[in-house]
Amino acid sequence: MANKSNGRVDVTLYGISDTELLAIIDDIADADGWASNYDIRLTLGESADVKRSGVPSRVAWMRRYGWLERDSANPSAHRLTTAGRAMLTRPDLSKTMTNALAAMTPAQRLTLTREIARNGGDIRTALRRQWIRSLR
């Protein structure tokens, strides 16, 4: 992820993944789980005097996806929802899963993709965004 010379940071999906940003919010959250946009920006190394940060917009989209909820008392503060926290739980694959994936034929991979897309449920948006990021 590049630090741009104007002090802004690349907080697009290509600069930082959804799970990374959620994990960072979780890292810096206070005792009640809230993290402010300002603190997120500082953690990502963004200059405090940057006028148009991409962080609020990215955070707002994550709220719309259901991974964050906003503090009604402080609109610039957010915390992870249950869905957001679920995305951080054990993201690594077991050896069995990794081996099974490696052994799949192209046709089986397509079938798997179709099944995951069809039964994705609440994580359909996360799946789509991960697909886009992985194709970059």
Next chain:
Amino acid sequence: MHDYNGTSPLDDPIVEAINERVAHLDNTRTLHIEEIAAIDREIKRYEKALKALVPEEMKRTARNESVPNEHARKRRKEAAMRTIRNNDIWPILKAEILAYVDKHDETRQVDFREHWKSLSHDFELTSSKCSIAFEILRDEKLLRLGRIDGNSRFYKLYKEG
């Protein structure tokens, strides 16, 4: 807590319509990305043919001008990642990176490279190779960006449980 008079904003038809429109635009964007990739492949095939047919000195000057090619950069990066993954050292390097980050809670690539030098491996871990290795582990959700401080990027593991 907001009072929505018994109805949720999610039931608002306007909200639903906007969500549908956004989903449609996201799908459209994905399709465009795939189309651009296909066009790039076609351009590359034609350029290859041209190179074989047209002598170097007869090529138009415009083609020789340096233009940033984002997709070519991505292809090079993908090729570099494949090279690292297919190297025999990769399982060892991967394990060392994860163990080092786990031990230090967070780390920079430069710190790990210093550590790697102290190990008795023949594999020279240049800054670019280290960068690719860390990127692979980020892709595999084994490593993540923790914070940025000036020009330093600190990497961490995902929390357990």
